[in-house]
Amino acid sequence: MTAKTEASAAPMLTKKDFASGAETRWCPGCGDYAILAQTQKMMPKLGVPREKIVFISGIGCASRFPYYMNTYGFHSIHGRAPTLASGLKVTRPDLQVWVITGDGDGLSIGGNHLLHALRRNIDINIVLFNNRIYGLTKGQYSPTSEQGKKTKSSPMGSIDRPINPISVALAAEATFVARSLDTDPPHLMEILERAAHHRGGAFVEVYQNCNIFNDGAYRDFTDKAVRRQRMLYLEHGKPMRFGDNDELGIRLNQLEPEIVRLDEEPTAEILTHDQHRADPGIAHLLARMSYPEMPVPVGVMRDIEEPIYEELLDGQIDQAVATQGPGDLPALLRGDASWRVT
Amino acid sequence: MTAKTEASAAPMLTKKDFASGAETRWCPGCGDYAILAQTQKMMPKLGVPREKIVFISGIGCASRFPYYMNTYGFHSIHGRAPTLASGLKVTRPDLQVWVITGDGDGLSIGGNHLLHALRRNIDINIVLFNNRIYGLTKGQYSPTSEQGKKTKSSPMGSIDRPINPISVALAAEATFVARSLDTDPPHLMEILERAAHHRGGAFVEVYQNCNIFNDGAYRDFTDKAVRRQRMLYLEHGKPMRFGDNDELGIRLNQLEPEIVRLDEEPTAEILTHDQHRADPGIAHLLARMSYPEMPVPVGVMRDIEEPIYEELLDGQIDQAVATQGPGDLPALLRGDASWRVT
Amino acid sequence: MVESPAAGVRPAIRERERVTVRFAGDSGDGMQLAGNRFTDETALYGNDFSTLPDFPAEIRAPAGSLAGVSAFQISFSKRQIYTPGDAPDALVAMNPAALKVNLRDLTPGGLLIVNEDAFTSGNLKKAGYTSNPLTDGSLSAYRKITAPLTTLAVNAASETGVNAQQAERTKNFCALGLVYWLYDRPMETTLGWIAEKFKSNPAIADANVRSLRAGYDYGETAELADEHVRVAPAALPPGEYRHITGNEATGLGLLTAAHLSGLPLFYASYPITPASDVLEQLAGYRRFRVRTFQAEDEIAAAGAALGASFGGALSVTGTSGPGLALKAETVGLAVSTELPMVILDVQRAGPSTGMPTKTEQGDLLQALFGRNSESPVCVIAPATAGDCFYMAIEAVRIAQQYMTPVIFLSDTYLGNTSEPWIVPDLEALPRIEVQRRTDPEGFQPFSRDPETLARPYALPGTPGLEHRVGGLEKADGSGEISYDPENHQRMVDLRAEKIERIARTIPDVEVDGPQAGDLLVLSWGSTHGAIRSAAEQAQAEGVPVSTAHLRYLNPFPTNLGEVLGRFQHVLIPENNSGHLLLLIRARYLIDAQGLNKVTGKPFTAVEIAEAIMKLSEKISDDR
Amino acid sequence: MVESPAAGVRPAIRERERVTVRFAGDSGDGMQLAGNRFTDETALYGNDFSTLPDFPAEIRAPAGSLAGVSAFQISFSKRQIYTPGDAPDALVAMNPAALKVNLRDLTPGGLLIVNEDAFTSGNLKKAGYTSNPLTDGSLSAYRKITAPLTTLAVNAASETGVNAQQAERTKNFCALGLVYWLYDRPMETTLGWIAEKFKSNPAIADANVRSLRAGYDYGETAELADEHVRVAPAALPPGEYRHITGNEATGLGLLTAAHLSGLPLFYASYPITPASDVLEQLAGYRRFRVRTFQAEDEIAAAGAALGASFGGALSVTGTSGPGLALKAETVGLAVSTELPMVILDVQRAGPSTGMPTKTEQGDLLQALFGRNSESPVCVIAPATAGDCFYMAIEAVRIAQQYMTPVIFLSDTYLGNTSEPWIVPDLEALPRIEVQRRTDPEGFQPFSRDPETLARPYALPGTPGLEHRVGGLEKADGSGEISYDPENHQRMVDLRAEKIERIARTIPDVEVDGPQAGDLLVLSWGSTHGAIRSAAEQAQAEGVPVSTAHLRYLNPFPTNLGEVLGRFQHVLIPENNSGHLLLLIRARYLIDAQGLNKVTGKPFTAVEIAEAIMKLSEKISDDR
């Protein structure tokens, strides 16, 4: 296990050990608090000592996150966190490296870095807080804002078609792709833990409420009262069922997902969720399911194993040393055409 | 038809009219020549006057393209052509705007701009010459180079997993996505023409041979002798069949594409190609099919109609003028709390 | 019924020439609103004034925390003034945190207006107080009005039937009412504003009105006669006035430039504090056919602007310092392709992310040199909030006339400060000439106008002028790619000379005060107001100081060398470590001295006046 | 059997002190190879030398076209030399295009060696000749050897049974053989090289050898006695030598710095001419445990390097001018977080894409000022190809010692030029001290070393030192986010002072020639060689000129002001429009003069010598 940091024999830490003590600067009621709490709660379970953990972020409300974690942290510049994380992980595979980003930070200015970090399958964990708005700059539309959204910079409604973060991660062939939400703490913690354990690049989209500039963005389907009717909790190996009594299911019709009422059609061929499918086709279908037409899927959409960038790199180094011998610097400095002047 | 430039009554132009006369500076034998020739041949068919056409490129061998077209042209900076094209098209919807880019220009440094231009559905045509190498900088691996590829900058083989350009375009929900190749001129010309006619952002990947730094990258399946066996020419409404005698077909098995021998299983349920499917699921499956496991699909993978960015923008302008009246600058300058000092 | 305060019996009132008041409270306390109402009232009353908001760095920090304090300062006067005042004469502190953060700025002996209701132990703790400053004697150096503003507000507002929370939220109006009384302001516009704003909710409107009056009455009845002050109207030049911030003026200037040139305005930007205002403002001008484009990043915004330039639009891209760095390569392409483009940089405190809500003038050298190789651009900077309007027009004029990118350096202070501004007469503004090449005969994309050295502007859509531009070096004239060494030297020289020629069309720099002498204070950008005030102070004290302010940083006005030559000493105050200083020393080889302040805050007039005094003493001593 | 030419009867031979030869042909003609063989032979023979390739801008332009011409120049001497020669004394032109492009550089009366076989009407046309220059008298000003090199090569090579195309491709060796004869060079290394290179294909090896000998024999038999010249070996300091280009030396320097510091080397880059060489070189050093990272763009490369720095790697990011612009924001973050990092900029001709294969020194001001706000970094520049090695080590030393980004300014000329270089003795090189904080007691991430002002370097993985860094302003000491005005000023000052303190650890600038006097030529970077040569010429002619060369641009050596003060006049030659000039004038207020060449080509010694002469005449006249 070179890619993921080994659990140490150190005494078990607690949630509190992961709180830096810095005063949180988010608006009261912001969904970021819940994500922070679940992360701090989850970390001790990993058994990784604090000093081996690094949180790297860009700029945005979400990106303040590292200040509140009592680990190493880097609040970098807007959109570039995946690049710092890549350089760090490639040179320090012993560390557990997290990237915290926002929908603007990660998909607007930083979209390309996200794509490339994931396609390289560097063993970092990227958590994108998607509040569908630019929070820190006070409320302009973001790349995930719905078309038609009225914001400070789109008083007549945004005309940009939104980006689907999961689709982008899948297009990058990310080896771990998941979604969770700020208002379901146990689920969120589980997903973060799964991401931490995944070997390779992990991408987690977290639906996050910005109660100041985009309050209730997800309320229609995440509200506790309707959640089971309007969201699809994905579980590996389980049929895709939802509804208060699991009375609804997802099947394919003409290769497009549709809802089927199992109480009426008990024999319908419901899709079974397979996180380990090499082909991301179904994951792509899931990514595009959206309320109100369809339930909104959360959970792990994809979890496959592929060679890890930094391991391949170190493998080349080992191979070079094995086949060519360790580098001989004096010989290299001399080159192959030196001469002596006497 | 505001988005695409109207055909003029001007006399029919010929291929020659589209040659700028500048000396081409590509290596003899480069696939770029064929793409240039087909483009020049296709242009007159559109009936758009030369002065209404603009080719914008980034930097790279491919990006020299605009110099050879007798239209307006802009050889910009590395990776940024989609941004210039967006600004131009949004302010000048009367022009037909093309972006010419390479796999490095369009997917490495420029990946994010490509994604955002496509997701906005600005009515530009992006043609990406994919030679799976950095040509102009003399042969480093590119984001589309195969893993393991030995190049100047990867003497022990590239460890990056390649990006699939079609997957990225589909993740951006591009409304037109196609692939063609330099060595099939009629097909290439047809695809370019389809892209030109498409209303909305069009993305065309062209497999292009760099005979200096990556010779024969596609030869295994594009060679005339094997082409029909190893490539799948997609046609709308037609079953996905290939082989010298169309004896092979593609069907889904457990939601994954597989090859079926129709001579043995004549009744097999072969997929029918539907370019106009709103759901890009099948297109995603096609994008990932690669030789030798599967035939390589070329043709139009997706062609749907969605509102166009610049039309939406102009629509807002018209609506604002209609509802609020045309802007009254003196009144605006005065503001709503002016006072007089006498 | 609440009695109209105007009808009350008034105690004697004292006249003052100038007063500076700061409203400070929690982000949620509505201090910006109170400040803006006070400003409107002051404007109508006829004072000259200058305002400056101080937003918290956080969106909405925890209520009562130091990070959540929001403030608004206004200085108003019966004379012309140039700054929002150095130190406030009066500070309204709505809670302990506001007191803690702002007290150090209050003039010694100044007036404190405190909402005593907010000084609960919880709030004191959040602000880091261990004892209550209202009672522990630590405020003895100040005059104090401790009023139960919340209680007053709630009592007054509750009569209207609004709920407790709504009633409590009117306390900013209560504070405002008290301040109106203190400075003997009318309240008509405020009443009108409330009526308009809450027309759909008359109960709330009424609650606010009552709270406002409760504050006013409190002043009247609480034996505050000693604090009752009047600042007479100023003798401002006649005309129609409005108040305006620098960012507003910039947006209006760009829109007006579009009008004056007949070009469609295209504004491409990526949100960034403190430039986002301009994007948001222009996004609201669809009825003026303004196209705004919120790009995926600053590079894309610059690229989109340049692409639109190629098509003939009036292209502008706006950002702040870190974004300017990202736009560098694209600006270089604009230099090389010689296309017009305006780059707006509302500077903020750095380096890196720095202090995004604070002011600085740290991007001058970046604007000049922050690109690879010889890549000269025109750089200009407005001097005041209102000047942003005229300099924005000037930026467009130069860009179009000289086919060049123009960098417009505003800053956080200029962007946010507001001042009375004479509404410009559109008809009186000169048109902006726009050149367009249409004749194919002898067309060469890189031929040059003999006077300006501008190349012809041939737009796509023009038959017969099809041509290609790009970032590779171009042959002089034909514009074909050229690696010819002599051609490259010629093109480098031509591009530089073209920028120098802009000097032919810009005004001479003017000297305020003695036209020659011992000491010239030279400045650029937002330091103008503080320097002007400081110079007036110094002159009033008999120190013969002159000032000169540069609106054009590249090229410099042609008479600058000659002007500098008339003075023995030159002092250059800047909110950076000496950018203009470097340029002046290098170019004119004079031993100019810098006065540099890099704290995220603008200069106070006093700071500059002190430096002037010190220097002029030293000069006399040296004689 | 071909007789060994060494055994032939030799006509009388003339001695020369220095000769400059240029090999020019089509990209496909193998001129770089011929030049490199000649260089190896010359090195072993014992001359001092300097070489410079001139690659075509196109990858592989059409055969025979002007755009496809590739050239290689070598100057070799019995004395120490510093440049690849101003104008070649002899030009080998393998085809008409090569002649057309290179002839203008040949010294008047110089020797032309022409492959007459290539002067077909087709090739003449491709080169734009309307008549054949070999016969139309237009070359009468030159000495000429018109040899049927292709025919000679084909005839000789065919004997080995290779096919016609293969035989034809040996013509570069034929030309080389002829040049060997002309300059009386041995051929042993070349023969050895051929044997090794083509060991898997003996027929090709043999063909090349025969072609080489055919060329040599042609010289022997064609009555070229007048052109037979010898340049005696130089008295170079004893030692083991190799030849090296600047880019090679840079890569080796970084690798050596890793060795000297014990740090793992991480090189993150995005390919760009002319910096890609270094990426490619280092990518080949896996056995040295070097990690190279080809990023998706320059921003990502800089970010990756900074991330690796945070983890304690020896981080370097390499690029050229346009890429430096893109890295600006990240470099600013490195300044703010005070992390070590080396940014390599192999400068090329701009602005914008410019002339990517040509040289320029246009990024000095960008390196200093191309970031938002006050963002000081250390800037250094190597003087020669070999010096790249030592300055790369120095860059790493400074970055680590001072916890700062260091920008290393090389350029296309330095990157590509080669010279003999004494193989350094690893043991003799000083170790690079690397500080690491491990003690949690009293740890403050932004406390400072009292001498260097560097902050402690606490790596992730160190228990008890968990801390957060970022681009927001930090409180002095604790590193917590701070918006405090005084703190910001202090941090701005501290960051500047830290860079200034670097001067305490760098050598004084040295003056070559008289230590005081009328004229000092001050320079930096790749102009060193040409200036050194020019000064020697001038001194030889009795003009008392001194030179001083800066390797450290920020901070300057502490004695620079004092040195400048010792001279009446200062001349600053630069391949830009006056970057160092601006800095020197601003800082020292001296009326230094620029000598500026921005043609994409390095200075020739003659150009500088002429400027020196002119200036020193003027100085005498003025007396």
Ligand SMILES: Cc1ncc(C[n+]2csc(CCOP(=O)(O)OP(=O)(O)O)c2C)c(N)n1
């Ligand atoms: C280079 C640069 N451009 C722009 C900004 C301004 N900026 C800061 S955060 C942000 C967007 C934040 O949105 P998101 O990533 O969704 O984070 P949120 O605040 O919503 O959590 C922007 C545009 C910046 N800091 N740097």
Ligand SMILES: Cc1ncc(C[n+]2csc(CCOP(=O)(O)OP(=O)(O)O)c2C)c(N)n1
């Ligand atoms: C900012 C910047 N970075 C790097 C380069 C160098 N560069 C020029 S073209 C290119 C890649 C070209 O590859 P591709 O886009 O695949 O085009 P091709 O040459 O293969 O057609 C690179 C890295 C540059 N010109 N500008």
Ligand code: SF4
């Ligand atoms: S602005 Fe929105 S996202 Fe930012 S801290 Fe406040 S609630 Fe959270």
Ligand code: SF4
């Ligand atoms: S290097 Fe390759 S892509 Fe570039 S012109 Fe040559 S063959 Fe074409």
Ligand SMILES: [Mg+2]
């Ligand atoms: Mg967001």
Ligand SMILES: [Mg+2]
């Ligand atoms: Mg390519």
